[in-house]
């Protein structure tokens with residue numbers, strides 16, 4: 001199905017979106033957008049307010065349906081009709097507004113929707129396996145070097161940074177193919193941003209594929225492999241981080257003109273170097 | 274007046290720190306203390322009030338309210354409210370009455386009819402909340418009226434007498450000195466503990482009460498669980514109707530109206546939050562005990578039923594006000 005999957009030299013994208021458009025009434029939130037993520041790649045999705053970033057990732061997450069275009073997961077065309085379907089396909093999303101239930105503890109959040117049960121009376125009565133869920137939670141947090149000891153406190157007791165790392169850990173736990181993060185460091189203090197960025201770096205080193213929406217260019221330069229810039233629903237540029245600098249990114253976000261266009265042929269340059 | 278501030282932290286699992294445990298214990302005890310305090314006040318006002326028979330009457334009268342409150346608690350934890358439980362109880366009661374007394378149905382089948390009628394009305398609430406996406410307050414306000422009308426229609430507006438002999442033993446009989454109704458409440462409470470903490474319905478009631486959107490995004494089919502939650506509340510009203518009917522050994526189409534107030538007040542007094550996400554089975558029971566105690570006490574003090582209504586309304590508003598303060602304090606910290 002994928003044209004460029006002809007030989008081993010090309011990488012098969014985990015997720016590829018082709019010709020995606022989305023209209024809200026008369027407003028085009030996205031127009032003919034091509035977007036892909038390769039294995040083990042951190043792609044930063046940039047653009048001004050209203051550029052269409054959240055809409056694009058919501059389509060991947062199954063929360064919004066595209067008006068036009070197709071989505072391919074591991075080379076197979078996929079309809080992502082619901083959040084549950086996106087999860088089935090291995091796409092996990094950490095939303096802008098934290099998707100945690102504040103009133104319950106860390107394991108309950110991490111295992112939300114995929115609780116582990118154990119049977120008490122074989123085949124008849126089963127209960128939640130709280131001990132195992134707690135153990136797995138501790139192991140996960142240790143693996144990700146997240147420093148939270150009292151996992152049985154309700155998550156509202158944690159700082160914004162800790163809560164964000166819990167939300168990210170939750171998506172990691174499902175062994176997702178692709179983790180999408182919509183402004184994971186927005187609304188966090190400096191130290192807490194650092195906490196989250198360190199976690200993202202750790203995930204990158206583990207080879208997780210990530211789409212990161214951010215308005216912070218320093219964060220992008222630090223953790224991303226490739227940047228994609230949107231403006232008013234169209235792709236401005238798509239290139240490896242090595243080909244851009246911080247100020248260039250900001251200029252492109254504002255102007256909507258791909259600055260280094262003359263260096264490479266139009267179209268999408270390859271991501272991995 | 275309130276209890277159970279941090280008691281659903283881990284959705285049923287025991288907490289780790291002892292400080293937490295002590296706090297939680299105190300929190301639970303605080304409502305017990307309120308119960309004892311009110312008893313003491315009544316004793317002061319009417320010396321000799323505290324007798325075994327008075328206290329067990331309070332417990333007996335609390336059973337109907339406690340059962341209703343446990344079902345109400347589940348709805349309120351999930352972030353909804355069910356104000357139809359009182360008239361649904363009436364509807365379930367007269368449906369059972371007509372089937373058994375007029376229709377000659379065996380009493381045991383009558384129980385199934387009562388619980389089934391309640392569950393059906395509850396499911397209707399659930400469907401409207403989940404699929405028509407109407408606020409549960411409005412939906413259940415509508416079914417409050419509908420159930421009342423249906424109860425009057427089915428019974429032709431009359432009271433039904435003539436349940437089979439022995440039916441009154443549900444409320445009046447004892448086993449080893451314990452009223453049968455209290456035993457039924459205890460068994461029901463244990464079952465509902467299982468529902469709250471060991472089923473997905475219970476667990477997701479807590480999480481959707483905490484953050485409905487997050488629960489939806491976790492890939493959980495919220496609609497199905499909402500229907501289940503309201504169906505349970507309705508079935509609970511059906512169960513309560515059996516005990517109440519046994520206590521009066523008859524069925525009345527108008528008897529349930531007003532019980533929703535007691536149930537909701539019991540939930541809030543017992544530590545449930547109208548904001549959702551917080552509450553316990555135990556809290557519903559102790560809340561109902563306090564409501565029954567207050568009503569019983571007002572009776573003993575010779576207050577008219579009219580004043581009782583006013584007092585219950587004031588208590589409800591006060592309890593909700595305290596809950597609001599508590600929630601605000603929590604958000605601030």
Ligand SMILES: Nc1ncnc2c1ncn2[C@@H]1O[C@H](COP(=O)(O)OP(=O)(O)OP(=O)(O)O)[C@@H](O)[C@H]1O
Pocket residue numbers: 024027028029047048049050051052053054055056
């Ligand atoms: N549900 C919706 N109904 C109507 N218009 C919408 C809807 N969602 C998004 N839009 C519009 O689509 C455009 C893109 O919005 P989107 O939220 O994707 O932007 P964004 O890049 O995420 O912005 P921000 O940086 O502010 O988060 C905007 O013009 C927005 O108003």
Ligand SMILES: [Mg+2]
Pocket residue numbers: 053054055096182
């Ligand atoms: Mg956005």
